[in-house]
Amino acid sequence: MYIVQIASECAPVIKAGGLGDVVYGLSRELEIRGNCVELILPKYDCMRYDHIWGLHDAYTNLSVPWYGAAINCSVYCGWVHGRVCFFIEAHSQDNFFNRGCYYGCDDDNMRFAFFSKAALEFLLQSNKRPDIIHCHDWQTGLVPVMLNEIYKYHGMEHQRVCYTIHNFKHQGIGGVNTLRATGLNQEAYYFQYDKLRDNFNPFALNFMKGGIVYSNAVTTVSPNHAWEARTTDVGSGLGHTLHLHQDKFSGVLNGIDYDFWNPEIDRYIPYNYTHDDFEQKLYNKKALRERLLLRSDDKPIIAYIGRLDNQKGVHLVHHAIYHALNKGAQFVLLGSATEPGINAHFQHEKQFLNSNPDVHLELGFNEELSHLIYAGADMIIVPSNYEPCGLTQMIGLKYGTVPVVRGVGGLVNTVFDRDYDQNVPPEQRNGYVFYDTDYLALESAMDRAIDLWYQHPEEFRNLAIGGMKYDYSWNAPGTEYLKIYDWIKHQW
Numbered sequence: 001m002y003i004v005q006i007a008s009e010c011a012p013v014i015k016a017g018g019l020g021d022v023v024y025g026l027s028r029e030l031e032i033r034g035n036c037v038e039l040i041l042p043k044y045d046c047m048r049y050d051h052i053w054g055l056h057d058a059y060t061n062l063s064v065p066w067y068g069a070a071i072n073c074s075v076y077c078g079w080v081h082g083r084v085c086f087f088i089e090a091h092s093q094d095n096f097f098n099r100g101c102y103y104g105c106d107d108d109n110m111r112f113a114f115f116s117k118a119a120l121e122f123l124l125q126s127n128k129r130p131d132i133i134h135c136h137d138w139q140t141g142l143v144p145v146m147l148n149e150i151y152k153y154h155g156m157e158h159q160r161v162c163y164t165i166h167n168f169k170h171q172g173i174g175g176v177n178t179l180r181a182t183g184l185n186q187e188a189y190y191f192q193y194d195k196l197r198d199n200f201n202p203f204a205l206n207f208m209k210g211g212i213v214y215s216n217a218v219t220t221v222s223p224n225h226a227w228e229a230r231t232t233d234v235g236s237g238l239g240h241t242l243h244l245h246q247d248k249f250s251g252v253l254n255g256i257d258y259d260f261w262n263p264e265i266d267r268y269i270p271y272n273y274t275h276d277d278f279e280q281k282l283y284n285k286k287a288l289r290e291r292l293l294l295r296s297d298d299k300p301i302i303a304y305i306g307r308l309d310n311q312k313g314v315h316l317v318h319h320a321i322y323h324a325l326n327k328g329a330q331f332v333l334l335g336s337a338t339e340p341g342i343n344a345h346f347q348h349e350k351q352f353l354n355s356n357p358d359v360h361l362e363l364g365f366n367e368e369l370s371h372l373i374y375a376g377a378d379m380i381i382v383p384s385n386y387e388p389c390g391l392t393q394m395i396g397l398k399y400g401t402v403p404v405v406r407g408v409g410g411l412v413n414t415v416f417d418r419d420y421d422q423n424v425p426p427e428q429r430n431g432y433v434f435y436d437t438d439y440l441a442l443e444s445a446m447d448r449a450i451d452l453w454y455q456h457p458e459e460f461r462n463l464a465i466g467g468m469k470y471d472y473s474w475n476a477p478g479t480e481y482l483k484i485y486d487w488i489k490h491q492w
């Protein structure tokens with residue numbers, strides 16, 4: 001099968017979070033199974049060019065219709081750890097992708113509407129006719145809309161779209177301008193409720209809703225989140241739309257790329273290890289302490305790695321730091337916040353805790369350091385308010401780092417409470433789960449994990465080693481996506 005992924009991220013060259021990991025990992029898995037996979041991405045000025053091999057001009061005169069005129073683009077081609085990627089650069093004073101950031105600009109909706117249009121123009125003009133176009137999140141929600149309303153009539157009538165939603169919170173909101181810019185026009189038509197009109201704001205068009213309405217298949221990143229999105233408020237207002245389109249909507253649990261996230265071969269950690277020589281993990285713990293200037297003591301290290309925003313339960317992350325210290329544990333945090341208030345809060349915490357030898361807060365994005373933390377920590381905490389899938393608990397498991405998580409979204413599908421999970425046999429339980437969003441709930445799960453570490457170290461070790469044996473690779477999800485592709489390929 002010929003598959004083209006259109007996305008705003010692909011790890012490690014463009015990574016703001018889990019979306020990048022998934023786009024890369026899924027592409028790799030599909031290619032290993034003999035499919036032809038290509039990726040189309042924006043050419044951001046701030047991406048990690050050191051991860052691209054052989055970048056060259058692939059298509060120089062891509063003329064993209066925009067507001068009735070056209071923007072000239074160049075398309076570059078290069079290999080990102082073996083994957084063929086096309087990067088679109090727009091020559092316009094809008095400077096769409098030269099902003100020193102991936103997201104967070106006032107005109108993000110226009111930037112990614114343009115990217116979606118340019119990606120389709122590139123397919124059209126370069127005569128690429130994939131069987132499947134796989135788009136991700138709100139940034140590419142307009143791809144299936146434009147494919148069906150415009151490009152279908154220009155020779156792209158056979159392309160089918162799978163649309164994956166990684167986060168319902170950000171949906172991409174536009175207005176009449178979006179329609180004029182992209183050439184969709186026809187205001188009255190797109191402002192209908194069964195098209196793009198936002199379910200709650202009658203004056204807005206919703207890109208993600210467009211993606212759901214117009215795609216042949218829609219997925220989110222875990223079965224439990226698929227259920228939550230349809231039936232609870234985590235669908236952020238799209239529950240009804242998902243309900244109407246439930247026949248093509250499902251949850252496919254993400255995988256982890258074990259070629260990249262694997263303590264046995266990880267080149268960012270000083271001591272490689274497997275579940276057979278688990279003792280080596282201790283040397284990584286020592287290396288982590290040395291790197292972050294934590295004191296050497298007989299204490300567990302609890303880690304948090306992730307974006308710092310309301311989704312991630314920042315109030316509980318904050319509380320976990322102090323509770324860990326009270327319980328005689330050390331705490332390491334690696335995270336970045338885009339919201340100024342949250343950023344200021346954690347900057348303040350960092351200064352306040354600066355001289356404490358049992359805690360380190362690293363504020364920023366650091367891929368290399370994240371690997372050492374996964375390898376060196378004893379536990380990883382994921383106290384999210386909602387979590388479509390969550391990768392950090394799955395990476396933690398692979399590194400023998402016991403997850404302590406809130407039972408929501410994909411965390412429910414991946415972490416099984418050692419003491420209480422009745423649905424899973426004791427030998428298959430792999431972490432700790434709490435449910436409420438208050439401090440007591442968090443504390444009770446942390447206490448159980450910390451107590452086991454102190455009082456029954458052998459059992460804690462068995463729990464960690466058991467977790468390493470779980471298979472959360474792309475193997476099973478790869479099969480599921482291929483089934484979906486196959487199903488929509490034969491749809492008319």
Ligand SMILES: Nc1ncnc2c1ncn2[C@@H]1O[C@H](COP(=O)(O)OP(=O)(O)O[C@H]2O[C@H](CO)[C@@H](O)[C@H](O)[C@H]2O)[C@@H](O)[C@H]1O
Pocket residue numbers: 016017018019021022166167221254305306307334335336364365366367370387388389390391392
């Ligand atoms: N400061 C930092 N430095 C270095 N690395 C960092 C980092 N902050 C985060 N990371 C890394 O980024 C990834 C984050 O994974 P998450 O599952 O938390 O994704 P996120 O919430 O961004 O994305 C959404 O998409 C993913 C993928 O579908 C879903 O799993 C998730 O639930 C959904 O919210 C991990 O690889 C983590 O190690």
